[in-house]
Amino acid sequence: MEEVLPEGKNFRLVDESELPEIIEFLANFLPDSIKFHQTLKTFVNDRVWDFHFYVTKNWPEQAVILHFPGMTRTPNNKLYESFSVFCPCDQLDNLELLETEDVLIDWSKPIYLNFTHAKIMGKIEDFYVNIGSMEKLYGDVYGQIEPQADEAQAQAVIAEQGEISQLKQEHAQMIHDLYPANQMECIEVFEKLIDKLPCFGVFSAQGELAAWMVQSYYGAMFSMQTRPEYRRKGYGMLLAKHLTNLVTERGYLPFVVIRPENDASKSLYAKLGFKKYFETVRAILRPYEESGDYQGGGGGGGGTENGALDGAGELNGDVELKGDQ
Incomplete structure (x- = not known):
């Protein structure tokens, strides 16, 4: 089993006893925080999946929160291959802590971000353009x-x-x-x-x-x-x-x-x-040095050129099913 790191360069692992207070904090930023807020609430109440939550080392002064993995399946099934992130939209400059986080996040490898607030993703893209390219799928959050x-x-x-x-x-x-x-x-x-x-x-x-x-x-x-x-x-x-x-x-x-x-x-x-x-974005982040035929978002091999973005995911609507299977 992959080791769970107690801290990174800029973030520390959250103790479960802290989660109720963090949920209350995130409630101050609804509806922008709804996906992360409800993830935490589901984790505390129902424990559907094992996620590991990290906050900045001087939380909540710099209010950035992460959880690993960001989805339950990635090409190499690695804990830190995918993450989700929330930061209040009026504090986006704090996302610079992501750019310099080189312990929890290996920016030299492909990274898979599940649906993330478009303003947060835009701020990540500002610095990631110097590292690699993004494949994006857009979705709108309705409540x-x-x-x-x-x-x-x-x-x-x-x-x-x-x-x-x-x-x-x-x-x-x-x-x-x-x-x-x-x-x-x-x-x-x-x-x-x-x-x-x-x-x-x-x-x-x-x-x-x-x-x-x-x-x-x-x-x-x-x-x-x-x-x-x-x-x-x-x-x-x-x-x-x-x-x-x-x-x-x-x-x-x-x-x-x-x-x-x-x-x-x-x-x-x-x-x-x-x-x-608000608008939200799912993205695969690919460093420029990665080969062009890297297949992302699947269970190791297979898939399409768009990788994990090739599908509606949690996007709603009657999806055309191909046979009864």
């Missing part, structure tokens, strides 16, 4: 401002066209296989999500899983997918509303990440009272 009630219609859909229920372990393999960015997340995380968090599917009268949506380890509602033969039945709206209610009841802040061009998902969530918070 629920005003809950919308439509229980009667939802119940009618359930009674007429299918039954909604919590997913089971036996569904994890199929959901992972059909997850557009499964090269970024291992199947074990889907198994743990199903075991610990709201993960629901709509089942046909024949008992076949027709559509599904889950709450992620970082709090977002993601992986909404509907099989082609079951589309236009309202299952997406049904799942989104059901999961939104459950997430809220459990004390989480419901949010989703949507591709800018995905008008269908924007319309769906607008009906549920969601509004755009």
Whole structure:
């Protein structure tokens, strides 16, 4: 097992006893901090995955927080190959601590950043342009401002066209296989999500899983997918509303990440009272000395030229599924 470093040049490992106070601190910067805030909350409450959180050595005067790994699967399955970062948008100059962090972060190797606030990513790109290039995928973070009630219609859909229920372990393999960015997340995380968090599917009268949506380890509602033969039945709206209610009841802040061009998902969530918070970016950072044919974001080999960016990831909407697999 890879050694967990107690500190880097500019950051120190957080003791778990500190996490509740850090969650309170990050709440002061909502909605910009929502992804990191909800990751911490999910970690404390549900322990879906083992993350290691680091703050600056003079936190909170310089309020930069990291967690490793940033996703559950990277090409070499190394703890420090991927990270997530948050810094208040009015304190972005503190991100210079990332540029000089040469213990926790090896800038001479490819690095995988999951969805990160676009202003933070822009500041990272300012200094990374001297190190290498970035491959980027954009998504917009939407959160629920005003809950919308439509229980009667939802119940009618359930009674007429299918039954909604919590997913089971036996569904994890199929959901992972059909997850557009499964090269970024291992199947074990889907198994743990199903075991610990709201993960629901709509089942046909024949008992076949027709559509599904889950709450992620970082709090977002993601992986909404509907099989082609079951589309236009309202299952997406049904799942989104059901999961939104459950997430809220459990004390989480419901949010989703949507591709800018995905008008269908924007319309769906607008009906549920969601509004755009900010733009976010997923990126692969590649040093210039890396060979051009390096394949990122997969489980070692394979993949496409875009690596981990080739897929919708947690971006929402009915994804075209290629067969029942």
